[in-house]
Amino acid sequence: MSRLQIKTIVTILILSLAFYACKSGGKSTNNNKVKDTITTASGLKYYYLTKGTGKKVEPGSKISAQLSLKVNDSVIWTSYKSKDSVFSHIAGRGGVIKGYDEMALLMREGDNVVAILPSNLAYGEKGSGEVIPPNATLVYDRFKITYVSEPKLVLSDTLLVALKNGGIESMKAKYITATTKDSASYHGGLDQLNALWRKLRRATMFVEAEQAFTFLNKDFKNTNFDFYIIRSLENQGKVKEAIAKIDNVLGAKLSSAQKEYFVKYKQDLVKKIEK
Template identity: 40%
Template sequence: MKSVYPILILALVLLSACNPKSTKQEIALGDTIQTASGLKYIYLKKGDGRKIETGCKVGAYLSLKVKDQVVWNTNKLPDSLFTYLADYSRLIKGFTEVSMLLREGDEVVAILPDSLAYGAKGAGDIIPPHSTLIYDQFKVLKVDAPKKFLSDLLYADVKERSLNAAVATFQKITEGEESENYYTDSEQLNRVWEQLSRDSLYAKAADYAVKFGELAKDDRLKYRNVLSLESMGEYLKAKDHLEILLADDPENKMMQDKMIDLCKKHRMNNK
């Protein structure tokens, strides 16, 4: 009979190894979790809703503290929610990192070192340089099903194929059944220009801004064509395009200032 015990012990060990619940460590409320980047977060409540992933539209209630003072919260926003696209909207590293760890219904306190926040520059008069940010309230109230980004397709078309290919893709997505699977708003179109400019593809960015500015009736893109021409040193051409925009919006201070700047650069360039 003694020989049976080693067999039983081995069976229990194997059974335990096959059962993930027996080895899984649950995160307790109030525990401080630290990631490799230095981010710290503490669960106040665990939700059971949709997990945040790339492409989800998220609505969260936020309260931000710096040096024990609340410097911003979402109370004055529509529905008191801060809405963003997960892993896409332009947000500080620490916010994106903690967001991608959460799900609908979660409530956490998140502590971001300055390396994951605004660093040595700070942010205006509100956040001093080298500030640690504390989201003393980070409540994930809504997580929509993820969608794809139209900007990814258009950027690839303009960069690697042609502007006409991008137009065809835009029309196919926005006018077809696939539109429900993509974000197709103005922000998507403007992101393409930003990506092209970031890659110093100013000529492509200018052509794109003209075409899609007209196609989508997007005045921001039309203005960004001016910026692309300026980046290429085409000051006179940029000035001509800006004059057309100013005719429709003569009181626009930003464009007025840009016109003065372009005139100065054109004169300096022709000395």
């Protein structure tokens, strides 16, 4: 074989190897881009299973996610068992653990990640009930964003600010405006009013909570709202008024479980007075 032929064969082999390396290297890069673990400044770790192309999650977006949550390698909760079961919340507005909200705000519709939350971004030293022990690392082995809305204002936040700054009359005016002419600008509904109770309870604003839910329940006739009023009265030391409210609730149409709960609640309040 001549020197020229050998040189030609070597050249062809080098070009072939280079072409193969580029082709396979491109595939590897794409895979690594999806699989590489990213660590944020807070200590949250995640990597993509698939990348979506939908709307970016922004503060104020209402989002829905399909989730599978593991603690110590055991699945403790999943939304994948029931068809169309999702967890929804409003991004950047509290109501969830820090790591969950941080992860959601880094995603867009269609993204599916594995997310690893250190305990300081989850339930910390206290844990949560019997399911999540103290200082537990949470692993969402599937965290898929299935829906992202346009950012909107949060009704519960608006009503809370109105109560703090202007009292019940200010809140009434804000509520009427937010649920009529400005309704398209707000995340509303019962979820938001239940969230208002949680925020008022955490702020120990029980006078305002009694006033707010007495006003709101004129339209809703909601048993949960009755409970919020009763609890607010109890926390103000108005135990007799709370008992009278329970008697009023027991006169309405209730499920057997609701009736049993309120009867027991009344018995506990009566014991309080007798002490």
